[in-house]
Amino acid sequence: MAVKQISIFVENKEGRIKKAIDTLAKQNINIRALSIADTTKYGILRLIVSDNEKAIESLENDGFIVKENEVIILAVPDEPNGLNSTLAVFDEKGINLEYLYAFVSSKTDEAIVVMRLENMEKAIDALKESNVKILDENDIKDL
Numbered sequence: 233m234a235v236k237q238i239s240i241f242v243e244n245k246e247g248r249i250k251k252a253i254d255t256l257a258k259q260n261i262n263i264r265a266l267s268i269a270d271t272t273k274y275g276i277l278r279l280i281v282s283d284n285e286k287a288i289e290s291l292e293n294d295g296f297i298v299k300e301n302e303v304i305i306l307a308v309p310d311e312p313n314g315l316n317s318t319l320a321v322f323d324e325k326g327i328n329l330e331y332l333y334a335f336v337s338s339k340t341d342e343a344i345v346v347m348r349l350e351n352m353e354k355a356i357d358a359l360k361e362s363n364v365k366i367l368d369e370n371d372i373k374d375l
Contacts, residue, residue, distance in 0.1 A: 233304070233356060233366045233367075233368050234302035234303065234304055234352055234356070235280065235302065235303055235304070235305050235346075235367070235368065235369055235372065236284050236300050236301070236302060236303075236369075237278055237279065237280055237300070237301055237302070237303045237346070237348075238278070238279050238281060238284055238287055238288060238291075238298055238299070238300050239276050239277070239278050239279075239298065239299045239300075239301065240252050240276070240277040240278075240279070240291060240296050240297070240298050241274055241275075241276060241296070241297040241298075241299075242274065242275050242276075242277055242296070243273065243274060243275075244270050244271065244272065244273055244274055244275050248275075249268065249275070249277060251294070252277060252291060252294075252296060255290050255291055255294045255296070256279075256281065256287055256290065256291070258290070259283075259286055259287070259290045261281050261282055261283050261286060261287050261290070262281065262282040263279055263280070263281055263282075264279075264280040264281065264282065264372050264373075264375065265279070265280040265333065265335050265344070265346055265372075266278065266279045266280075266333075267331075267333035267346070269331070278333070278346075280303075280305070280346065280372060282373070284300060288300060301348070302348075302352055303346050303347060303348050304346075304347045304348075304349065304352065304355060304356060304359070304366060305344060305345070305346050305347075305366070305367040305368075305371075305372060306318060306344070306345045306347065306359065306364055306365060306366055306367065307340065307342040307343070307344055307345075307365040307367055307371075308342060308343050308344075308345055308364070308365075309342060309343070310336065310341055310342050310343040314343060315334075315343065315345060318345070318359075318364055321358050321359060321362045321364060322349065322355065322358065324358075325354065325355075325358045327349055327350065327351055327354055327355050327358060328349065328350035328351075329347060329348075329349055329350075330348040330349060330350060331347070331348050332345055332346060332347045332348070333345075333346050334346070337375040339374065339375055340375065342365070344367070344375065
């Protein structure tokens with residue numbers, strides 16, 4: 233149950249993130265979650281949005297480099313050690329976590345965690361085996 237995420241490569245200079253967000257807003261695209269990682273010259277803006285196809289087309293037309301990839305979105309207990317108990321599933325199976333970011337929603341008592349793992353299929357199987365709640369695109373729309 234992987235979800236598609238878009239990654240936007242942005243120059244690390246004033247106004248570039250705002251321009252990307254403006255591009256999406258003009259197309260009435262809702263951002264459900266975001267993360268930014270930066271280096272000296274560039275950053276990667278990772279987004280879960282309401283319409284990937286429209287977002288990619290709009291961003292590319294506005295001069296951005298955009299990539300789509302799969303992530304896993306989980307609902308984990310919003311309590312001390314809630315995330316760590318989920319991460320233990322990956323340690324037990326030898327699955328490397330590439331990155332994660334999280335957000336909360338007023339519509340649930342759980343924390344929502346977006347993860348990219350080295351072996352997505354193996355990770356999904358391990359999570360299902362451990363009864364971890366994996367969210368799909370419909371679940372995210374309802375948050």
